[in-house]
Amino acid sequence: MSTQENHKTFCPMPGINAGTLTLADLERITDIVRRHNIPMVKVTGAQRFYFQGLAPEKLAELKKELNLPDGLPHTRNRVHYVQACPGSQWCRYGTRDTLAVARAIGELVLEGPLPYKVKVGISGCRMCCCESWMRDVGLAAEKKGWRFTFGGNAAGRPRIGDLVAEGLNDDEAVALIERTLNFYLKTAKYKTRSARFMERFSIEELKKQVLG
Numbered sequence: 654m655s656t657q658e659n660h661k662t663f664c665p666m667p668g669i670n671a672g673t674l675t676l677a678d679l680e681r682i683t684d685i686v687r688r689h690n691i692p693m694v695k696v697t698g699a700q701r702f703y704f705q706g707l708a709p710e711k712l713a714e715l716k717k718e719l720n721l722p723d724g725l726p727h728t729r730n731r732v733h734y735v736q737a738c739p740g741s742q743w744c745r746y747g748t749r750d751t752l753a754v755a756r757a758i759g760e761l762v763l764e765g766p767l768p769y770k771v772k773v774g775i776s777g778c779r780m781c782c783c784e785s786w787m788r789d790v791g792l793a794a795e796k797k798g799w800r801f802t803f804g805g806n807a808a809g810r811p812r813i814g815d816l817v818a819e820g821l822n823d824d825e826a827v828a829l830i831e832r833t834l835n836f837y838l839k840t841a842k843y844k845t846r847s848a849r850f851m852e853r854f855s856i857e858e859l860k861k862q863v864l865g
């Protein structure tokens with residue numbers, strides 16, 4: 654494909670849970686690529702598949718087929734993406750089930766649209782392969798349970814997330830993340846990432862609002 658023909662369009666493949674693929678997923682992706690003559694499939698850092706390089710009218714057709722909204726993901730009442738390592742199901746070091754928790758967080762329907770994109774990183778042990786400290790929502794498994802951090806960012810102005818709670822079981826972690834995100838969406842200004850929000854809003858104040 655020449656540079657002129659590369660439309661630089663992209664579209665995510667929905668329904669992929671934290672980068673894990675079944676045979677049915679692979680067959681579906683292959684079918685889509687063949688039928689739409691997609692020139693490039695990219696595996697992103699967010700553990701998703703992106704179909705790239707379609708002409709704009711073909712992209713609109715594909716989005717319709719995949720039932721994707723026209724708006725940006727962060728305008729929905731859900732997190733932007735959930736990244737998880739293989740965890741206890743597939744990694745010898747994993748002590749907790751990252752994939753089950755990733756699914757539960759990805760399915761959360763919040764009380765309104767988030768101010769900006771929220772990325773979640775879930776690691777199944779202290780080695781933290783999913784860079785949990787650097788995600789808006791970070792979970793890392795420790796001996797006593799999940800460690801939850803909020804306000805991390807790995808972009809242009811990196812920030813280490815603030816420690817909100819430790820020793821959580823799966824249900825407690827998901828419930829606390831839901832409370833934290835609902836508080837964030839009601840309190841932060843539109844387009845304020847969690848990192849910038851936490852620079853202005855102290856961790857002590859956040860804990861008062863969401864713990865207990």
Ligand code: SF4
Nearest residue numbers: 738744747777778782
């Ligand atoms: S964070 Fe731990 S459990 Fe997850 S992939 Fe890395 S070593 Fe394995």
